Amino acid sequence: xxxxxxxxxxxxxxxxxxxxxxxxxxxxxxxxxxxxxxxxxxxxxxxxxxxxxxxxxxxxxxxxxxxxxxxxxxxxxxxxxxxxxxxxxxxxxxxxxxxxxxxxxxxxxxxxxxxxxxxxxxxxxxxxxxxxxxxxxxxxxxxxxxxxxxxxxxxxxxxxxxxxxxxxxxxxxxxxxxxxxxxxxxxxxxxxxxxxxxxxxxxxxxxxxxxxxxxxxxxxxxxxxxxxxxxxxxxxxxxxxxxxxxxxxxxxxxxxxxxxxxxxxxxxxxxxxxxxxxxxxxxxxxxxxxxxxxxxxxxxxxxxxxxxxxxxxxxxxxxxxxxxxxxxxxxxxxxxxxxxxxxxxxxxxxxxxxxxxxxxxxxxxxxxxxxxxxxxxxxxxxxxxxxxxxxxxxxxxxxxxxxxxxxxxxxxxxxxxxxxxxxxxxxxxxxxxxxxxxxxxxxxxxxxxxxxxxxxxxxxxxxxxxxxxxxxxxxxxxxxxxxxxxxxxxxxxxxxxxxxxxxxxxxxxxxxxxxxxxxxxxxxxxxxxxxxxxxxxxxxxxxxxxxxxxxxxxxxxxxxxxxxxxxxxxxxxxxxxxxxxxxxxxxxxxxxxxxxxxxx
Amino acid sequence: xxxxxxxxxxxxxxxxxxxxxxxxxxxxxxxxxxxxxxxxxxxxxxxxxxxxxxxxxxxxxxxxxxxxxxxxxxxxxxxxxxxxxxxxxxxxxxxxxxxxxxxxxxxxxxxxxxxxxxxxxxxxxxxxxxxxxxxxxxxxxxxxxxxxxxxxxxxxxxxxxxxxxxxxxxxxxxxxxxxxxxxxxxxxxxxxxxxxxxxxxxxxxxxxxxxxxxxxxxxxxxxxxxxxxxxxxxxxxxxxxxxxxxxxxxxxxxxxxxxxxxxxxxxxxxxxxxxxxxxxxxxxxxxxxxxxxxxxxxxxxxxxxxxxxxxxxxxxxxxxxxxxxxxxxxxxxxxxxxxxxxxxxxxxxxxxxxxxxxxxxxxxxxxxxxxxxxxxxxxxxx
Numbered sequence: 001x002x003x004x005x006x007x008x009x010x011x012x013x014x015x016x017x018x019x020x021x022x023x024x025x026x027x028x029x030x031x032x033x034x035x036x037x038x039x040x041x042x043x044x045x046x047x048x049x050x051x052x053x054x055x056x057x058x059x060x061x062x063x064x065x066x067x068x069x070x071x072x073x074x075x076x077x078x079x080x081x082x083x084x085x086x087x088x089x090x091x092x093x094x095x096x097x098x099x100x101x102x103x104x105x106x107x108x109x110x111x112x113x114x115x116x117x118x119x120x121x122x123x124x125x126x127x128x129x130x131x132x133x134x135x136x137x138x139x140x141x142x143x144x145x146x147x148x149x150x151x152x153x154x155x156x157x158x159x160x161x162x163x164x165x166x167x168x169x170x171x172x173x174x175x176x177x178x179x180x181x182x183x184x185x186x187x188x189x190x191x192x193x194x195x196x197x198x199x200x201x202x203x204x205x206x207x208x209x210x211x212x213x214x215x216x217x218x219x220x221x222x223x224x225x226x227x228x229x230x231x232x233x234x235x236x237x238x239x240x241x242x243x244x245x246x247x248x249x250x251x252x253x254x255x256x257x258x259x260x261x262x263x264x265x266x267x268x269x270x271x272x273x274x275x276x277x278x279x280x281x282x283x284x285x286x287x288x289x290x291x292x293x294x295x296x297x298x299x300x301x302x303x304x305x306x307x308x309x310x311x312x313x314x315x316x317x318x319x320x321x322x323x324x325x326x327x328x329x330x331x332x333x334x335x336x337x338x339x340x341x342x343x344x345x346x347x348x349x350x351x352x353x354x355x356x357x358x359x360x361x362x363x364x365x366x367x368x369x370x371x372x373x374x375x376x377x378x379x380x381x382x383x384x385x386x387x388x389x390x391x392x393x394x395x396x397x398x399x400x401x402x403x404x405x406x407x408x409x410x411x412x413x414x415x416x417x418x419x420x421x422x423x424x425x426x427x428x429x430x431x432x433x434x435x436x437x438x439x440x441x442x443x444x445x446x447x448x449x450x451x452x453x454x455x456x457x458x459x460x461x462x463x464x465x466x467x468x469x470x471x472x473x474x475x476x477x478x479x480x481x482x483x484x485x486x487x488x489x490x491x492x493x494x495x496x497x498x499x500x501x502x503x504x505x506x507x508x509x510x511x512x513x514x515x516x517x518x519x520x521x522x523x524x525x526x527x528x529x530x531x532x533x534x535x536x537x538x539x540x541x542x543x544x545x546x547x548x549x550x551x552x553x554x555x556x557x558x559x560x561x562x563x564x565x566x567x568x569x570x571x572x573x574x575x576x577x578x579x580x581x582x583x584x585x586x587x588x589x590x591x592x593x594x595x596x597x598x599x600x
Numbered sequence: 601x602x603x604x605x606x607x608x609x610x611x612x613x614x615x616x617x618x619x620x621x622x623x624x625x626x627x628x629x630x631x632x633x634x635x636x637x638x639x640x641x642x643x644x645x646x647x648x649x650x651x652x653x654x655x656x657x658x659x660x661x662x663x664x665x666x667x668x669x670x671x672x673x674x675x676x677x678x679x680x681x682x683x684x685x686x687x688x689x690x691x692x693x694x695x696x697x698x699x700x701x702x703x704x705x706x707x708x709x710x711x712x713x714x715x716x717x718x719x720x721x722x723x724x725x726x727x728x729x730x731x732x733x734x735x736x737x738x739x740x741x742x743x744x745x746x747x748x749x750x751x752x753x754x755x756x757x758x759x760x761x762x763x764x765x766x767x768x769x770x771x772x773x774x775x776x777x778x779x780x781x782x783x784x785x786x787x788x789x790x791x792x793x794x795x796x797x798x799x800x801x802x803x804x805x806x807x808x809x810x811x812x813x814x815x816x817x818x819x820x821x822x823x824x825x826x827x828x829x830x831x832x833x834x835x836x837x838x839x840x841x842x843x844x845x846x847x848x849x850x851x852x853x854x855x856x857x858x859x860x861x862x863x864x865x866x867x868x869x870x871x872x873x874x875x876x877x878x879x880x881x882x883x884x885x886x887x888x889x890x891x892x893x894x895x896x897x898x899x900x901x902x903x904x905x906x907x908x909x910x911x912x913x914x915x916x917x918x919x920x921x922x923x924x925x926x927x928x929x930x931x932x933x934x935x936x937x938x939x940x941x942x943x944x945x946x947x948x949x950x951x952x953x954x955x956x957x958x959x960x961x962x963x964x965x966x967x968x969x970x971x972x973x974x975x976x977x978x979x980x981x982x
Contacts, residue, residue, distance in 0.1 A: 516958060517658055517661070517662060518662075520655050520658045520954055520958075520964060520966060521655050521658045521659045521662055522655075522967065523653055523654065523655055523966050523967015523968060523969075523970075524967060524968060525963050525964045525965075525966055525967050525968045525969025525970070526963060526968045526969060527968075528958070528964060529961060529962070529963055529964075529969075532958070532961045533961065535961075536961055573961075574960045574961055574962070575959070575960060575961035577959070578959055578960045578961070581959075585939070590939065590940075590943045591943075595948070599972075
């Protein structure tokens with residue numbers, strides 16, 4: 001006798017729990033209703049738990065009895081013929097779905113050889129221990145697990161064909177690869193996912209060597225010839241939009257080419273791309289700060305209108321301009337209306353991204369790096385057969401990270417590209433490395449993948465043989481063009497008078513607490529002062545009371561508001577932040593008195 | 601004659617001079633040669649000195665702080681290996697620099713005198729004599745005899761033999777500690793009876809509990825002892841911090857015995873010993889983590905912590921809280937408290953140090969900001 005719980009609610013008791021569970025499990029095979037049920041009997045607490053709730057995760061497993069799998073060769077044959085389907089296997093009870101609860105009671109073998117009489121289930125394939133993106137990594141059973149995790153994360157950042165209808169979409173911050181290729185070294189998951197319909201990388205020739213120090217610390221070297229022939233080129237899209245907002249009092253925004261009288265009118269040339277309707281034409285080449293959608297807004301406060309009677313002059317300029325440091329070609333113009341009935345204009349800018357120094361690339365094995373240098377093709381090292389690699393990758397990236405899979409992919413890719421076939425790199429089920437080596441010898445190359453290389457600049461033969469091959473490389477969406485930033489002067493915060501933050505607004509680069517410590521540690525006192533001069537101010541101090549005095553430049557009078565003008569008032573230079581601190585202290589009724597003394 | 605050469609270089613530390621002298625006599629150097637050697641030593645010594653205006657404080661802070669970020673928080677312990685678990689890693693370093701009064705795992709490493717330190721049996725004997733033994737550990741059973749109004753203590757004969765304690769000794773200890781009870785040895789047990797004529801049963805019960813915790817032997821507070829072989833001599837590692845008690849034990853080498861409790865070290869051995877203890881403990885943590893921090897940074901830190909004659913931590917109640925500048929204190933922790941107190945006292949900030957000058961964006965008095973004119977300027981600067 002044991003209690004029965006249905007979805008954790010007590011429903012009654014059963015006389016013989018073990019029989020009950022077995023009966024239900026037998027009955028549920030092929031049963032449309034019971035199929036969704038999972039249940040266990042827990043002898044420790046003498047309870048039967050039945051789970052029917054929705055939203056729980058379940059996974060398919062092959063059933064096993066007495067160490068024998070229900071899935072036989074017959075099934076394989078029938079499946080290959082196509083006379084058997086997944087549903088048939090479910091109906092026959094070859095496969096059943098378990099949830100986390102029932103898994104607790106089960107012993108699942110990873111492969112058929114491991115089966116014992118104690119096992120209840122068999123994994124459909126050992127590859128299921130990996131996720132979708134992880135199983136896209138070829139030869140991953142030859143790599144270290146931490147690199148696999150990185151590898152699968154990196155693949156999600158790769159530039160490819162993210163959606164086939166990308167031309168009709170208005171996505172922010174997306175890129176599309178120009179000539180995506182399917183990988184030569186692939187895994188079964190590439191077929192399952194129809195990866196060749198939306199690939200996200202290219203097969204490149206790669207050499208493992210150092211080159212003039214330009215591929216230190218994980219950076220890679222690109223062949224300018226390859227780049228000019230279109231290697232890993234991509235297009236970057238960015239939408240800009242503008243809405244005709246309605247305000248109270250019947251006032252609205254207006255999308256048109258702004259009049260010159262409008263408040264905040266830019267220069268005429270900034271509007272040169274606009275057509276009569278105030279919107280750029282598709283195909284226009286625009287640069288940063290140029291207007292793509294002309295718009296004017298009514299004045300912010302109604303009071304403003306009454307003061308100046310000419311309505312047009314009070315309207316504000318609120319055009320949409322191209323972001324700082326960006327530009328490109330107008331790809332698409334959409335004029336539509338939103339839920340509120342307002343006119344909405346959307347523009348999509350397209351910018352071709354040719355790989356340059358600082359762009360990020362990666363293989364599928366968690367080996368990422370930025371371009372350290374683009375080398376002219378004539379200066380690239382070349383092999384005896386005259387091949388120059390597309391990418392030079394540093395060998396220092398290999399030993400510490402133990403990504404053997406990276407190396408095997410190079411060999412496999414070499415075999416695949418020479419033999420003109422795809423290589424299967426499915427985890428646990430790969431084409432053997434030794435076979436690949438043999439094939440490489442048959443194809444007329446050294447079995448370890450190395451080749452004699454010559455210095456492209458001197459023509460001398462390298463003493464070492466260079467490991468070259470072919471592998472699938474991904475361009476990652478992090479591109480310098482979107483990150484590059486520097487400023488000499490610019491906008492400041494109102495309160496502290498320190499530079500504002502953020503690249504998009506042209507902000508400053510912060511010298512923080514720890515960076516400050518570095519200047520101090522170097523004893524670079526004057527440099528530190530200069531760097532922190534961004535908010536320096538000159539204040540006048542009354543030497544009598546130590547409070548800030550007033551310098552009236554208009555009347556040319558310096559006076560202390562407390563002690564009058566008959567006191568000594570001296571100008572000192574300090575950071576505005578400290579002046580602000582003193583003001584705040586004063587508001588707390590604390591009297592910060594400045595005692596001045598000549599520094600010299 | 602030779603002596604005068606060394607005297608010419610008496611600005612060098614005595615230790616360096618002694619080393620040169622030893623080498624010189626060993627290699628039978630002539631006076632001229634010795635002078636050459638000393639000249640080179642002096643050059644090396646001069647060039648390794650810190651330049652005026654070097655910001656040693658912040659360099660120390662960075663040199664300890666940055667490797668500190670790489671420290672693993674919890675240190676891996678070897679399961680099953682006979683060792684006393686000691687707090688190491690970042691928690692221990694924080695504990696040291698904050699100068700916490702009680703270390704989380706107090707430990708004493710007892711070195712023994714030469715004649716016994718290599719004899720395992722003798723070492724064990726000393727170890728047993730150090731370990732504190734409570735009556736409760738030696739006793740099979742405490743019973744309260746209701747009819748006789750007394751506590752009966754049945755001693756564990758085997759344990760008594762292991763600890764080398766006789767029944768008489770136990771009864772004497774009980775008698776000495778419990779002033780208001782009489783003790784008698786019977787054949788199987790010791791009886792303890794309150795001296796007072798009238799007492800309640802509750803008192804008898806309390807007496808029994810008191811007996812359990814009665815200190816029989818060894819050093820109070822040493823809960824565990826562990827003889828360990830280190831560099832072919834035995835030492836005894838004790839859990840506890842009663843350094844003064846351990847030093848009293850016969851056979852203990854007072855010169856080498858150390859504890860990881862810096863406050864205990866200060867109390868027993870003095871402030872200089874505490875300074876060395878801080879250095880040793882910090883170095884141990886750093887080396888254990890496989891990091892490399894120059895010992896001079898640690899030495900500076902230990903100097904700062906102990907220079908006032910007592911141990912002060914790098915906290916707002918320790919040396920940071922004793923900074924002269926109001927702004928410097930306020931920039932560390934609890935700014936409101938410091939500003940309010942400074943206001944009440946009418947404190948003046950001379951702007952003599954680094955951080956307050958950074959706040960006002962003035963030249964900081966290190967490196968290039970340090971030099972200034974010696975000549976006094978007269979008249980108006982305008």
